[in-house]
Amino acid sequence: MGIEGVGARVARKEDKRFITGGGRYVDDMVVPGMKHAVFVRSPHAHAQIKKIDVKKAQGMPGVVGVLTGKELKADGIGNLICGWMIHSKDGTPMKMGAWSPLAVDKVRYVGDAVVIVVADTKGQARDAAEAVEITYKELKAVVDATKAIQPGAPQIHAESDNNLIFDWEIGDAKATDAAIKSAAHVTRMKIVNNRLVPNAMEPRAALGHYDKAEDHYTCWTTSQNPHVSRLVMSAFYNVAPENKLRVIAPDVGGGFGSKIYIYPEEIVCLWASKKTGVPVKWVADRTESFLADAHGRDHVSMVEMAFDKDNRITGLKVDTIANLGAYMSLFSSCVPTYLYATLLSGQYNIPAIHANVRTVYTNTAPVDAYRGAGRPEATYLLERTMETAARELGVSPAELRRKNFITSFPHQTPVIMNYDAGDYNASLDAAMKAADYAGFANRKADAAKRGKLRGIGMSCYIEACGIAPSAAVGSLGAGVGLWESAEVRVNAVGTIEVLTGSHSHGQGHETTFAQVVNQRFGVPIDSVSIVHGDTDKVQMGMGTYGSRSGAVGLSALVKALDKVEAKAKKIAAHLLEADEGDIVIENGEVKVAGTDKNLPWFQVALAAYTAHNLPAGMEPGLKETAFYDPSNFTFPAGCYICEVEIDPETGTTEIVQFVAADDFGNIINPMIVEGQVHGGIAQGVGQALLEGAHYDGNGQLLTASYMDYTMPRADDLPSFKVSTSNTPCPGNPLGIKGCGEAGAIGSPPAVINAITDALGVGDIAMPASPSTVWSAIRAKKH
Amino acid sequence: MSDVSLTVNGKRVSGSAEDRTLLVHFLREHLGLTGTHVGCDTSQCGACVVHVDGRAVKSCTMLAVQASGSTIVTIEGLADGAELHPVQAAFKEHHGLQCGFCTPGMIMTATDMIARHPEGLDEATVRAELEGNICRCTGYHNIVKAILAASQAMAKGSKGKAKQAA
Numbered sequence: 001m002g003i004e005g006v007g008a009r010v011a012r013k014e015d016k017r018f019i020t021g022g023g024r025y026v027d028d029m030v031v032p033g034m035k036h037a038v039f040v041r042s043p044h045a046h047a048q049i050k051k052i053d054v055k056k057a058q059g060m061p062g063v064v065g066v067l068t069g070k071e072l073k074a075d076g077i078g079n080l081i082c083g084w085m086i087h088s089k090d091g092t093p094m095k096m097g098a099w100s101p102l103a104v105d106k107v108r109y110v111g112d113a114v115v116i117v118v119a120d121t122k123g124q125a126r127d128a129a130e131a132v133e134i135t136y137k138e139l140k141a142v143v144d145a146t147k148a149i150q151p152g153a154p155q156i157h158a159e160s161d162n163n164l165i166f167d168w169e170i171g172d173a174k175a176t177d178a179a180i181k182s183a184a185h186v187t188r189m190k191i192v193n194n195r196l197v198p199n200a201m202e203p204r205a206a207l208g209h210y211d212k213a214e215d216h217y218t219c220w221t222t223s224q225n226p227h228v229s230r231l232v233m234s235a236f237y238n239v240a241p242e243n244k245l246r247v248i249a250p251d252v253g254g255g256f257g258s259k260i261y262i263y264p265e266e267i268v269c270l271w272a273s274k275k276t277g278v279p280v281k282w283v284a285d286r287t288e289s290f291l292a293d294a295h296g297r298d299h300v301s302m303v304e305m306a307f308d309k310d311n312r313i314t315g316l317k318v319d320t321i322a323n324l325g326a327y328m329s330l331f332s333s334c335v336p337t338y339l340y341a342t343l344l345s346g347q348y349n350i351p352a353i354h355a356n357v358r359t360v361y362t363n364t365a366p367v368d369a370y371r372g373a374g375r376p377e378a379t380y381l382l383e384r385t386m387e388t389a390a391r392e393l394g395v396s397p398a399e400l401r402r403k404n405f406i407t408s409f410p411h412q413t414p415v416i417m418n419y420d421a422g423d424y425n426a427s428l429d430a431a432m433k434a435a436d437y438a439g440f441a442n443r444k445a446d447a448a449k450r451g452k453l454r455g456i457g458m459s460c461y462i463e464a465c466g467i468a469p470s471a472a473v474g475s476l477g478a479g480v481g482l483w484e485s486a487e488v489r490v491n492a493v494g495t496i497e498v499l500t501g502s503h504s505h506g507q508g509h510e511t512t513f514a515q516v517v518n519q520r521f522g523v524p525i526d527s528v529s530i531v532h533g534d535t536d537k538v539q540m541g542m543g544t545y546g547s548r549s550g551a552v553g554l555s556a557l558v559k560a561l562d563k564v565e566a567k568a569k570k571i572a573a574h575l576l577e578a579d580e581g582d583i584v585i586e587n588g589e590v591k592v593a594g595t596d597k598n599l600p601w602f603q604v605a606l607a608a609y610t611a612h613n614l615p616a617g618m619e620p621g622l623k624e625t626a627f628y629d630p631s632n633f634t635f636p637a638g639c640y641i642c643e644v645e646i647d648p649e650t651g652t653t654e655i656v657q658f659v660a661a662d663d664f665g666n667i668i669n670p671m672i673v674e675g676q677v678h679g680g681i682a683q684g685v686g687q688a689l690l691e692g693a694h695y696d697g698n699g700q701l702l703t704a705s706y707m708d709y710t711m712p713r714a715d716d717l718p719s720f721k722v723s724t725s726n727t728p729c730p731g732n733p734l735g736i737k738g739c740g741e742a743g744a745i746g747s748p749p750a751v752i753n754a755i756t757d758a759l760g761v762g763d764i765a766m767p768a769s770p771s772t773v774w775s776a777i778r779a780k781k782h
Numbered sequence: 783m784s785d786v787s788l789t790v791n792g793k794r795v796s797g798s799a800e801d802r803t804l805l806v807h808f809l810r811e812h813l814g815l816t817g818t819h820v821g822c823d824t825s826q827c828g829a830c831v832v833h834v835d836g837r838a839v840k841s842c843t844m845l846a847v848q849a850s851g852s853t854i855v856t857i858e859g860l861a862d863g864a865e866l867h868p869v870q871a872a873f874k875e876h877h878g879l880q881c882g883f884c885t886p887g888m889i890m891t892a893t894d895m896i897a898r899h900p901e902g903l904d905e906a907t908v909r910a911e912l913e914g915n916i917c918r919c920t921g922y923h924n925i926v927k928a929i930l931a932a933s934q935a936m937a938k939g940s941k942g943k944a945k946q947a948a
Binding site: 011012014015016017018019020021022023024025027028030121123199200201202203251252253254256283285286287505506507508671672674675678679680681682683705706707711712713714715717719720743 | 819823908
């Protein structure tokens with residue numbers, strides 16, 4: 001490892017612009033003639049649109065255009081789609097209800113976009129938006145998925161009876177039922193995974209610019225995957241052919257999944273730009289983000305876990321209802337199926353698993369992937385059940401887990417996944433040691449003396465990252481392949497540009513991708529530029545989500561580097577009159593091994609471009625492209641331990657220590673990896689203690705601002721104790737597993753296991769707010 | 783419309799703005815200082831913190847016209863030329879930022895916090911005083927570390943200067 005190579009704790013190259021105010025986010029973009037858009041959104045959760053009158057608004061000061069869904073449809077703009085086909089167990093395809101970018105005859109959730117108003121200033125657009133008159137006929141709304149599938153519930157889409165989208169299953173029902181029937185003990189739980197709002201700090205934004213002279217569109221958008229955005233807007237939404245549409249995702253202020261999807265706003269801004277003849281910028285208010293960003297989680301599950309007399313798990317049966325909101329968002333269908341039920345084996349040997357999942361429409365914001373996406377739901381269900389089982393069986397939670405750990409690899413689970421490598425005992429041991437688990441009883445006794453209730457809880461998670469082998473996901477219904485691309489351009493002076501289809505919105509790619517190049521050629525990372533987020537610059541790519549940039553994006557880079565290296569060696573061998581096999585590249589020099597013959601790196605690059613003296617038949621230049629398609633998922637895993645102290649008078653929970661022991665395989669930059677874990681844990685602790693999206697019975701979102709939705713703040717959290725162990729991933733060239741989501745996946749059950757331990761109760765709802773905890777304490781007393 | 787005159791990052795600027803224009807929008811849209819960000823509508827997130835007459839202020843809580851006559855420092859004016867302010871340097875060194883969106887507000891808050899605590903800072907104080915700034919990426923761990931490190935570095939620096947003066 002060099003000082004800037006793989007494994008080095010290198011400070012980030014991209015930081016300078018962010019700490020000096022030089023970041024360039026969509027809202028910072030200014031295009032000559034640009035106007036500002038405000039969307040008129042439905043105030044009702046479920047209503048028919050009887051009439052839209054825009055006359056008054058059109059006459060307001062500064063107004064350039066007031067456009068409706070009818071005009072949008074007349075111009076042939078298509079409906080939004082879900083890109084992953086799931087079939088119900090009876091063979092019927094999922095029931096995808098029509099989602100027009102601007103609602104035409106019906107609105108289905110509070111926040112549904114109905115009209116776009118474009119004006120000289122945002123203030124004027126806002127004033128005019130208030131003057132748009134829409135007559136609605138209100139319909140009964142339903143927000144709870146378990147109620148939405150009852151007979152007589154309001155029907156949200158004509159395409160779906162009883163609001164059921166699909167009724168899907170995985171695993172062996174018969175074998176699982178038999179295991180439960182013959183079990184020595186069965187632990188049964190109802191598990192509720194609360195609805196969350198991702199809340200990237202940068203609100204979503206879009207700037208659409210139609211260039212009439214070129215008949216060409218440019219879209220600046222807060223996207224995690226601009227290439228997919230261009231593809232989908234072109235192929236499905238009829239905005240423009242791909243060659244006439246450039247999508248740019250510049251600096252993006254966090255995503256956490258919520259910026260994967262192509263939303264109505266960017267489609268409408270592009271269309272409105274052509275319609276009005278001016279560039280149109282829209283930036284969400286925070287309340288709009290709460291209303292209209294895709295939400296996460298919202299599962300209700302029944303679980304039965306069967307054990308034999310030796311406390312070995314013999315079967316797991318799960319019945320889940322997943323709330324997908326008012327419309328099927330882009331990847332909504334794969335989250336509660338292939339990203340969830342396929343992880344239900346956890347870190348354990350479970351011979352029989354069966355999961356049934358029903359997905360349901362409700363009059364709420366669409367639900368899609370949010371940091372972890374399905375895997376937090378699986379982990380929460382399993383790890384709460386394991387904890388409960390340990391208490392029921394009277395054994396220690398660590399020993400019950402240890403007894404059931406998978407210890408030999410590869411391991412085929414009954415639910416598709418083939419785990420390639422791992423050492424679950426290692427992370428459990430590391431976490432217990434770091435947490436001084438053995439000393440907990442003393443700390444609890446000490447807390448009791450101070451009138452506090454102390455509890456400890458653990459969670460052993462596994463997740464699947466590096467999504468994903470394209471043929472495999474294609475066979476499971478994905479509409480796209482999930483490979484990644486990279487291009488390496490060595491300039492004539494030896495500096496390097498890497499063009500990647502991955503997209504950084506906080507992950508530090510400009511540093512880690514450069515570290516991988518430094519490792520290979522010894523070029524200083526300051527001489528390596530990482531280019532991403534612009535469809536005019538970068539070849540097609542699949543973007544960043546599912547902790548895939550390391551395992552998939554960097555693997556593509558490695559493949560491209562292999563090609564560059566091979567060509568550079570051929571050139572060097574020719575120039576040094578040596579055998580190609582004897583050439584090595586070290587510390588920025590190209591050498592003949594075992595001799596003092598060498599060339600500086602830049603001379604090889606220069607030779608490639610002068611082309612005065614290349615091997616016979618070789619093309620000039622030193623630039624290579626590679627596409628990498630993964631051969632398997634990767635399987636990061638780890639153990640988290642949370643220790644809490646609860647004030648019984650107020651119900652306030654303090655996290656007194658939080659330990660994370662993760663196995664991410666090989667690591668490019670430990671500093672960045674630790675940062676990912678810290679942030680993930682904060683979001684997981686947020687879910688467990690603070691966050692929850694609440695709709696009232698009429699479908700009004702009660703938590704639509706930071707005054708109402710409790711974001712984790714600095715004084716809600718401790719400093720975290722994080723460490724890593726390493727079983728390299730055998731499936732990709734760098735041995736990387738991925739680290740972006742683990743924190744959010746592993747932490748919620750650790751927190752809730754700690755709280756239920758402290759209180760001596762069987763379960764408590766997330767978020768375990770002070771009032772919830774206080775009520776639980778009161779209920780136990782009385 | 784009202785006239786607004788300010789000293790921003792050492793330069794006198796003036797302009798005319800709608801009465802309802804918030805200071806943050808005046809900085810971003812009239813002066814092109816886009817380092818100051820808007821992350822919420824309710825003065826909760828702190829992405830818009832700037833210094834107004836030496837105090838940290840959420841620039842979304844103040845009308846531009848109210849600020850007229852004030853001296854303002856934004857994130858763009860914090861560094862001394864090419865040399866980073868110690869708080870900026872500490873955020874970089876300790877990985878106190880990821881997506882960078884909350885960072886300008888965090889740094890401006892931290893600078894003010896350190897100035898108000900010449901006796902030094904501890905973790906509990908830093909966490910309590912960051913209550914008005916939300917970060918979704920870092921879990922605050924490295925932000926707290928960076929602020930503590932900057933506080934120490936600045937205390938050493940000022941002692942060094944005092945020694946030199948003596």
